[in-house]
Amino acid sequence: MPQPDTALDLDRFFAAIVKSIWSAYPRLQLVEAFRTDRRNLALPACLIELVELEPTDNPGTEQLAVIAHIEATVIVGFRDIGAKVQVAKLAADIAHHAQGQRWGLPVEAATISAIAPRDFDPDLDQFEVWAVEWRQTIHIGKSIWDDGDPIPSEVLTSQVPNIGVPHAGDYAPVGGI
Template identity: 40%
Template sequence: MTRSIDLDKFHDAVKLEIADNFPTVSTVEDYDTDRKDLMAPAILIELVDMEADPDSDPGTEQLAVVSKWVARIIMSFRTENVKREIRKFAAALGVLVHQNRWSMQMGPAQVTYIGPDAFSPELDKYEVWAVEWDQQIDLGQSVWTGEGVTPDRVMIGYAPKIGPGQEGDYSELGGNS
């Protein structure tokens, strides 16, 4: 059964795993962070957009989308050897993101970019690199509720000996008959 992705939990899971894996980072936040008084080093995550992905339709009447994410790594220019350090940090974050599912039921993360971030005036006193990734997720509730009888065995019949009255001609899949 495919479950709907809760976007709040998704954000929280990404932030928590990044914070757990990079304990020396002062700030791991998302949209509400005041960038003028930012404590660096910092990682700011953002869900950039969601693009419909009809080729990944889960058959549950949910909306399959490719979510596009960016994690901006921010270091002070005062950091010793900042140009090298930010590149090493970005590479390590890329490794963490690669194929990560954030302990949730979703497709694996596909890293699409690791490199310098576009200019942001509020971050001009920092060195900023970005790790970008795509992640396929399903939005909305599944029509499959999980109710009903779950079969405990699978039987196979071969035409023309199938249907009611032919049960004796069936074999159990994986069975010894």
């Protein structure tokens, strides 16, 4: 039985998130990951950032399993009519969209951890800003099981010196000695 390919490239991960949000919210004028210019923005906008990679349980594949902490910063112009309500509603909508998402990739489902105003970014003083935060477990790197060889389905044992290929007949199922 072949194992699923869970290897993930972070560029592909963020490209999938951006594409999904663009598709779901065509009224957004900008959706971008890791944007450096945060002053000249087409609005409304959604900026995606990686906040942290938190190591988690070893998946048994020699990959690095991490919980990715993602933040989507939702931005509207502060002079827009009803800007405070607009930004809150848009943040809630994006959170609803992100909840449970896998972005078409071999990752665990997203879990929303916060939806709140974000008032502490000097680059965004002239905007109404909310942040949507979520977590997803992802695996970084290639799995040792992705080499195309069959995956062992039975554990066998033998005793020295009767080990190795020349002694294949000397092996017995674990528990059967």
